[in-house]
Amino acid sequence: MVQCGAIMIMIICGMLIVASPAVLLVTIGLSLLAGHPMSERGVARLTQMMVSAGTLGAVCMLATLLATGQVRFTLELGRWFDLPIEHFHFTIKFLFDRLSIPFVILSLSLCGIIGAFASRYLHRDEGYSRFFLLYSVFMLGMVVSAVAGTIETLFLGWELVGLSSALLVAFFQTRLNPVTNGLRVWSIYRFADGAFLLAALVLHHLTGGGDLELMMGTAPWPDSVCQISSEHALLVGILLIVAAAGKSALVPFSGWLPRAMEGPTPSSAIFYGALSVHLGAYLLLRVGPMLEKSFVLQMLVVSLGVATAIFAAMAASVQTDVKSSLSLASLLQVSIIVVEIGLGLRYLALIHIIGHASMRTLQLLRAPSLLRDHRAVQNNLGFSQPDSQGSQPTTDLTSFQLRCYRFAMERGNFDTTIDERVTQPFLRLFRKFDTWERRWIAFLSVSNDKPEKP
Amino acid sequence: MMRDLHFPWLELSILVPALAAVVLYKIRDQRFAQQVAFWASGLTVCLTIGEWIDFGTLGTFSAQDHGSLVRRLFGRDFFVVDELSAPLLPMTAILFSLTILATMRSKAGRFSFWLVMASEAIILATLSCSFATVLILLLLLSTLPPWIEMRKRGSDTRVFAIYMSAHIAMLIVGIVLMRMWGQIPIISNTAAFLLVLSSLIRAGVFPAHSWISDLFEKTTFGTALLFVAPMTGAYVVMRLVLPVVPVWALHAVAVLALVTAVYAAGMSLVQFDARRFFAYLFLSHSSLVLAGLEIATPIGMTGALCIWLGTGLSLGGFALALRSVEARIGRISLAQYHGLFDHMPYLGSLFLLAGLASIGFPGSLAFVGMELLVEGTVEVYPIVGMMIVLAAVLNGISVLRAYFRIFTGTRHVATISLSARPAERFVVIIIILLVLGAGVWPGAAVKSRYHAADILLKNRQATGIDHGSETIEPDGQSALDELLNIHEDEPAGH
Numbered sequence: 024m025v026q027c028g029a030i031m032i033m034i035i036c037g038m039l040i041v042a043s044p045a046v047l048l049v050t051i052g053l054s055l056l057a058g059h060p061m062s063e064r065g066v067a068r069l070t071q072m073m074v075s076a077g078t079l080g081a082v083c084m085l086a087t088l089l090a091t092g093q094v095r096f097t098l099e100l101g102r103w104f105d106l107p108i109e110h111f112h113f114t115i116k117f118l119f120d121r122l123s124i125p126f127v128i129l130s131l132s133l134c135g136i137i138g139a140f141a142s143r144y145l146h147r148d149e150g151y152s153r154f155f156l157l158y159s160v161f162m163l164g165m166v167v168s169a170v171a172g173t174i175e176t177l178f179l180g181w182e183l184v185g186l187s188s189a190l191l192v193a194f195f196q197t198r199l200n201p202v203t204n205g206l207r208v209w210s211i212y213r214f215a216d217g218a219f220l221l222a223a224l225v226l227h228h229l230t231g232g233g234d235l236e237l238m239m240g241t242a243p244w245p246d247s248v249c250q251i252s253s254e255h256a257l258l259v260g261i262l263l264i265v266a267a268a269g270k271s272a273l274v275p276f277s278g279w280l281p282r283a284m285e286g287p288t289p290s291s292a293i294f295y296g297a298l299s300v301h302l303g304a305y306l307l308l309r310v311g312p313m314l315e316k317s318f319v320l321q322m323l324v325v326s327l328g329v330a331t332a333i334f335a336a337m338a339a340s341v342q343t344d345v346k347s348s349l350s351l352a353s354l355l356q357v358s359i360i361v362v363e364i365g366l367g368l369r370y371l372a373l374i375h376i377i378g379h380a381s382m383r384t385l386q387l388l389r390a391p392s393l394l395r396d397h398r399a400v401q402n403n404l405g406f407s408q409p410d411s412q413g414s415q416p417t418t419d420l421t422s423f424q425l426r427c428y429r430f431a432m433e434r435g436n437f438d439t440t441i442d443e444r445v446t447q448p449f450l451r452l453f454r455k456f457d458t459w460e461r462r463w464i465a466f467l468s469v470s471n472d473k474p475e476k477p
Numbered sequence: 478m479m480r481d482l483h484f485p486w487l488e489l490s491i492l493v494p495a496l497a498a499v500v501l502y503k504i505r506d507q508r509f510a511q512q513v514a515f516w517a518s519g520l521t522v523c524l525t526i527g528e529w530i531d532f533g534t535l536g537t538f539s540a541q542d543h544g545s546l547v548r549r550l551f552g553r554d555f556f557v558v559d560e561l562s563a564p565l566l567p568m569t570a571i572l573f574s575l576t577i578l579a580t581m582r583s584k585a586g587r588f589s590f591w592l593v594m595a596s597e598a599i600i601l602a603t604l605s606c607s608f609a610t611v612l613i614l615l616l617l618l619s620t621l622p623p624w625i626e627m628r629k630r631g632s633d634t635r636v637f638a639i640y641m642s643a644h645i646a647m648l649i650v651g652i653v654l655m656r657m658w659g660q661i662p663i664i665s666n667t668a669a670f671l672l673v674l675s676s677l678i679r680a681g682v683f684p685a686h687s688w689i690s691d692l693f694e695k696t697t698f699g700t701a702l703l704f705v706a707p708m709t710g711a712y713v714v715m716r717l718v719l720p721v722v723p724v725w726a727l728h729a730v731a732v733l734a735l736v737t738a739v740y741a742a743g744m745s746l747v748q749f750d751a752r753r754f755f756a757y758l759f760l761s762h763s764s765l766v767l768a769g770l771e772i773a774t775p776i777g778m779t780g781a782l783c784i785w786l787g788t789g790l791s792l793g794g795f796a797l798a799l800r801s802v803e804a805r806i807g808r809i810s811l812a813q814y815h816g817l818f819d820h821m822p823y824l825g826s827l828f829l830l831a832g833l834a835s836i837g838f839p840g841s842l843a844f845v846g847m848e849l850l851v852e853g854t855v856e857v858y859p860i861v862g863m864m865i866v867l868a869a870v871l872n873g874i875s876v877l878r879a880y881f882r883i884f885t886g887t888r889h890v891a892t893i894s895l896s897a898r899p900a901e902r903f904v905v906i907i908i909i910l911l912v913l914g915a916g917v918w919p920g921a922a923v924k925s926r927y928h929a930a931d932i933l934l935k936n937r938q939a940t941g942i943d944h945g946s947e948t949i950e951p952d953g954q955s956a957l958d959e960l961l962n963i964h965e966d967e968p969a970g971h
Contacts, residue, residue, distance in 0.1 A: 055826075056906060104845060104923040108931075109776050111852065113845070149819075175848070179839040186833070189877065196885035197816055206881055210874050217870040221863060224851050453747045456740070464691050468633045 029091045032083065037098035037117055039080030040127060040170065044163040047073040051156045060152045067142035070155060074135035077166065081128045084119050094243040095120035097172055097236075112232060116172030122244045122373065126305060127169040129377050133297045133384050134162045140388050141289035150194060154287065157194075161187035165298055169305070173233040174223040177309070181219060181270070181302070185212035188299050191290035192283045201285035207438075208279045215269020215276070222262035229255055239312045245369040249312040256316035263310055264323060271303025271357050273331045277338075278438035280354055284346045288391050291346060297380040297387075300357055307364045308372055315367060324365030331358035337431040345390045353383050479557065480535050485542040486528030487556045487605050490566065493521050494573075495598035501591035508582060514590040518574035518597065525567040525601070532563045538932050556605040560929035561715060564786055564922075565604050569707045571911070572793045573597045576699050579797050579904045581804040588697050589626060596622040596700075600707050607716055609652055616679070616713065617645050623696050623704050632695035640678055640688035647675035648717070655721065669722045673730055676718050680710030680767050681760050682730070683737040693756040698800040701752075705759060706793050708785060711766050720937055724773065728857065731771035735854075735864045737764035742871035746878065751799055751809035754879055759796075761872055762788045762835060765865060769850045773937070777853020778930035783846030783923060787834065787915065791841065794831035794908035795876075798824045802883060805895050811879060814886025820895040825884040827905040832876035834912045837869055841916035845923060 050069060054061045061069070088096060100115040119127075138158065145151050164183025171177035189212060193205025223233060229251050230237040239247040249256055267273070272280040280300070284291055307314065307324060314320045332355055339351035356379045363372040401407055420428065433439070497517030504510045532540055539559035541548070548554050558566070573593065580588050596619065603615040620641040627634045651671035658664040678685040693701045719727070741761035748754035762784065769781020801824050802817065803809055818825040834840075837847035847869060854862035897905065915922055 055822075056909065058823075058902070102920075104920045106776070106779070106923070106927055109927075111776060111849070113848070182839045186838070193881065193885060196818060196881075197888040199814065199886050202814070202881045202886045206874075206878055209877050213870045213873045216873075217866045220851070220866055220869075224848070224855060227852065228855065449743070450747055453743045457744060457747055460687055460690070460744075464636055464687055467636045467639060467687075469635045 026091070029087055032087050033096045033119070034098060036080040036084040036087065037096070037119060037170075040077050040084065040131075041117060041166060043073040043077035043080070044159060044166050048156070048159040048163050051152065051159055055152060055156060063142065063146065063151055066152060066155045067138070070138040070142070070158075071135070074131055074138060074162075078128065078131040078135065081124060081131060085124050085128070088119070088124070099172070110232075111227075113175055114173050114232065114234065115176060116234065117170040117176070118172035118235060119170060120244050122305075122308060122369075123170045125373060125377060127166055129380055130162070130165040130169055130298055133380060134158075134165070136384065137289045137297075137388070141287070144289055144391075145287065150196075154191070154194060154290075157187045157191050158290075161191070161299075165302070168302060172235055174226050174235065174238070175233045177235075177306070178216075178219055178223050181266075181306075182216060184299055184302060185209070185216060185270070188212070188283070188290075192286045194286050194290060198285075204279075204282040204285045208283055211269050211276050211279050215266045218262045218269070219266035222259050222266065225255075225259050225262070226251075229259075235309070239310070244309075245311060247312045249316045251313070251316070253317045256313045257320055260310070260313055260317060260320040261323070263306060263313075264320070264327065267303030267306045267361075268327060269303070270306070271300055271361070272354055273303065273327050273358065273361065274334055274435070275437045275441065277331065277334060277354060278434060278441070280350050281342075281347045281434065284350060288346075288387065291350075291387055297384045300353055301360070301376050301380055304357055304360045304364060304372065304376060307361065308369055308376075311364060311367070311369050314365070321365050321367070325362050328358045328361035328363075328365055332362065334435050337427060338434050341428060341431040345393065346387070349383065349386055349390065353379070356383075479554075480537045480540045481543045482528065482531045482535070482540050482558070483543055484527065484531065485544055485546070486524050486531060487542045487558055487566075488546055490521050490524035490528060490570065491556070491598050491602045491605070493517055493524065493598075494594040494601070498591045498594035498598060501594055504591075507585040507590075510590045511577065511580060511582070511585050514577045514594055515574070517594060518570065518577050521597065521601070522567065522570045522574050525570040528558055529563050529567050532558050538928075553608075555608045555611045556602065557607055558605060559607075559932075560925060561782070561933065562604050562712075564925070565707065565712075565789075566601060568786060568789050569600055569604060570597070571907075572706055572789070573703060575793070575797060575904045575907065576703060576800075578900050579801055580699065581801070581898070584697075584804050587630075588699055589629070592622040592626055593699070593703065596703055600703075600709065603709055604707065604712060609717060612713075612716060613645065613648050613652065616648065616709065619704070619709065620645070623692060623700050626696050626700050630696070634695075636691045637688055637695070640685065644675050644678040647671045647678070648713075651675060652717070669718075669726060672718050673722055673726055676710060676714045677730065677733070679713055680708075680734075680763060681705075681737070682733050682764060682767065683740050686737060686741070686760055689760055690753050690756040693752040694750075698752060698796065698803060701756075702793065702796045702800070705763070706789060706796070708763050708766060708789065711763065711770060711781075711785060714767060714770055715933065719770070719773070719933065727771045727773050731768045731854075732858070732861055734764045734768035734771060735861055735868075737761070738768060738868040739864050739871070742868045742875060745875040746871060749810055749812040751803065751811055751879065751883070754811055754875070755796055755799060758835075758872060758875060759792055761868055762792060765847075765850065765868060768865070769846075769853060772854055772857050773934060774853045774856060775927065775930050775934060776849050776856070778934065779923065779927040780846045780849030780851070780853055782926035782930060783919070784837075784843050784850060785846075786922065786926070787837075787842030787844075787846055787912070790908065790915070791831045791834035791843065791912050794827055794905075794912065795835055797904060797908070798828040798831065799883075801897065801901055802828075809883060811882045813882070815883050816885055816887035816889040817895065818884035820889055820891055821884075821897055823897040823902055823905050825880070827908065828884065829876075829880050830909055831912060832880060833873075834916065836873045836876055838873075839916075841912055842919055842922060844916060845919045849923075 047069060096119045098117045103113040103115050105112040145154055160183050164180045164187060167180030168177055171180055189205045189209035192208050193202045195201045226238055227233050238250055240250055242248060269276050314324060335351050335355035335358055339348055339355060342348040342351060360372050360375045494517055497513060501510050501513055539557050541554040541557045545554055599615055599619045603619060606612045606615055624634055624637060651668045654664050654668035681689045738761045741757045745754050745757035748757060766781045766785045769777045835843060837843040851862060851865050854865055
């Protein structure tokens with residue numbers, strides 16, 4: 024009887040966690056679609072309600088699990104679609120365990136804080152409703168990713184996070200820079216998503232379904248054991264590492280992170296301060312048992328983390344504005360988390376994520392008012408405080424130091440290298456094809472017009 | 478024995494737009510013509526939906542009209558509905574209806590409504606037809622409305638005429654060869670080759686694709702969209718090519734289609750003209766559909782059929798948004814930013830949502846289709862199948878690039894209101910509901926598409942193509958007979 028009651032409570036809590044961001048998204052979306060956008064106060068209140076409901080559900084789920092001595096609970100909402108003869112199904116399943124519950128509580132708490140901050144920060148901004156629409160897409164994506172019980176459900180959340188991130192970077196859409204940076208973020212995310220999709224399909228193929236339990240075994244996290252062979256684990260692992268590197272801005276995809284600062288401060292706090300940037304690390308944590316299956320994979324993860332940490336430490340030390348500095352400092356911590364995951368220190372990595380995300384959110388939300396407060400302090404004191412670090416430029420640098428400085432200032436030249444080696448040759452090739460096609464059409468046409476230059 | 482529908486839905490859904498075309502030919506008042514076209518197309522939508530529902534209640538693979546006039550006149554049914562065509566008919570009718578509804582009055586003079594209604598009648602007849610000779614005639618007729626419009630506009634028709642003539646000529650020669658000398662292996666192989674080439678041209682597969690971008694440049698956007706959106710090329714493949722062509726030829730076409738999907742996706746990224754951009758984006762998606770159909774595995778084909786429905790609707794919505802923007806500011810250049818979102822948030826939202834739905838974003842039917850398609854393709858060609866993912870990645874970047882160029886990046890100054898009209902808002906809501914509805918509850922669509930794929934593959938196996946050597950069976954006549962009478966008998970095991 025008690026057992027049945029506990030299960031009912033957990034089902035209700037699980038539904039509450041997933042449904043609350045979905046309700047927020049549908050309500051704001053439908054009001055915009057109907058041409059009657061909700062008032063600012065209505066949006067703020069609804070956001071508060073839904074975030075509170077979701078967080079309450081997550082906390083109750085945790086309490087129920089602790090009270091009943093269980094370590095995980097699986098909520099299966101049925102099959103989204105099913106082809107029994109082909110043994111192909113897409114199950115909507117949510118997994119609440121030692122990894123997902125802390126992460127979802129973190130996600131919902133920080134979303135709540137940022138939502139409350141944004142409702143004041145964007146007061147009377149023309150894009151207020153648009154921001155909260157994208158915010159709700161982001162929150163839904165984070166929650167679904169966090170509690171996903173199948174690789175496809177995880178991919179679904181992952182894509183929602185990617186789209187909302189790119190559109191929030193381009194939030195100030197009448198300016199050119201945010202838009203071009205939004206497109207760059209989206210492009211990198213798309214390639215990362217492509218790798219993720221391939222990994223998901225290979226896993227589906229290997230295990231006959233996308234259930235994480237089929238891949239990682241039935242033992243609860245972090246004691247689960249990967250069920251696929253080490254060769255397959257290597258293939259899938261590499262694809263997932265590419266996906267995680269794109270989402271968490273690991274080397275060589277680090278260039279997008281400082282560019283993402285073009286978005287409003289609340290979204291900056293969500294991305295590189297708190298949640299989005301940790302999603303790649305979360306993915307690696309979730310598939311940690313698979314990484315352990317292959318020593319090569321583990322070394323790959325550690326190397327990626329170390330390389331990113333070195334880059335982030337160097338780049339962060341030469342930044343001249345607070346948001347860039349904070350974003351790269353964030354990257355440094357994320358790369359250390361990745362190293363911890365590579366070394367198999369999963370609990371440490373989870374605690375590191377929670378601590379770092381909370382601290383960085385505070386720093387990023389505080390950043391816009393810091394300068395004003397600093398000036399207010401100086402006005403009250405009546406004199407300027409001395410710069411503790413000194414402002415005299417150093418001139419006696421060795422050539423190695425100069426090279427390092429240039430590398431850090433150019434943010435590793437990652438964006439330039441990708442542009443020069445990948446993007447531009449690709450575009451040049453297709454422009455050539457386009458010219459040839461236009462000539463072919465002109466040749467076939469009666470008028471034989473010369474092709475216009477694109 | 479094929480079952481009868483409870484009402485002559487098919488013939489009426491062809492007759493109504495055909496009659497409307499005749500009436501509209503005489504009407505000179507464009508405003509009135511638009512109203513007549515809208516009501517006629519709306520009635521056609523109702524008839525096709527009625528046909529779909531009625532067909533669903535029969536629980537059979539194929540059905541014919543009740544009390545068919547054609548049967549009385551010619552002694553056999555040219556028009557039948559089966560699980561492949563049942564949802565395609567309402568989808569096509571909806572696209573025509575929404576296109577007519579979303580046409581601005583200022584542009585109505587350049588958009589010939591009688592040609593649109595004639596086009597709708599021909600395409601619905603094509604999608605209902607499984608009789609090879611009539612199908613070829615309808616395919617020929619379907620090329621006339623765009624050609625007439627190009628002539629009326631004084632545009633150069635040569636490119637379109639060359640490609641379509643080649644398509645029809647190869648189709649006729651292929652069918653004639655198969656029918657007359659199909660028992661001789663070399664001739665039946667040649668006939669199969671011609672049929673494949675013909676379908677490649679109509680589907681716009683590389684390198685026979687140039688007519689699509691040319692068509693979008695030289696006709697009105699609406700006419701070009703309505704000519705390509707129902708994907709009649711894919712339908713030709715399903716009806717005429719799939720039943721008679723050996724496996725190696727299908728797989729060769731599948732690889733070509735995948736190459737086209739990636740090539741067109743790459744080309745859409747470098748376009749500076751919005752119409753050319755859309756033409757390549759569409760081509761990339763239609764090639765994905767074709768690739769899935771040619772892979773000829775149940776999962777791959779199910780994926781392709783899902784993408785057919787999903788992208789048909791979503792790219793239709795995407796194009797209608799683009800067309801509405803074009804109606805306000807003229808031909809759109811993607812070389813610069815226009816910043817139109819503040820003036821037309823509805824159209825911007827539709828553009829983005831429909832674009833994302835077309836690339837297989839979660840929550841759309843194309844997402845489900847893409848998963849199935851990749852799974853099916855990777856089974857046959859593990860490495861080549863990954864090109865689908867590459868095409869999807871490039872298309873995704875292309876869609877957002879176009880969105881940013883058209884709707885953001887600067888502040889557009891306009892002295893008049895550019896916001897969406899009530900009719901356009903209605904179109905936006907309908908398309909968003911259809912696209913998201915099919916994506917959120919895909920179960921029924923997937924099951925129906927799987928069933929259609931399964932039966933089509935069984936029909937193909939029944940022709941003997943997949944048994945023994947991978948060439949056409951010596952008895953080419955019987956294969957063609959099977960093709961021509963594909964709905965006469967229920968397949969074994971159904």
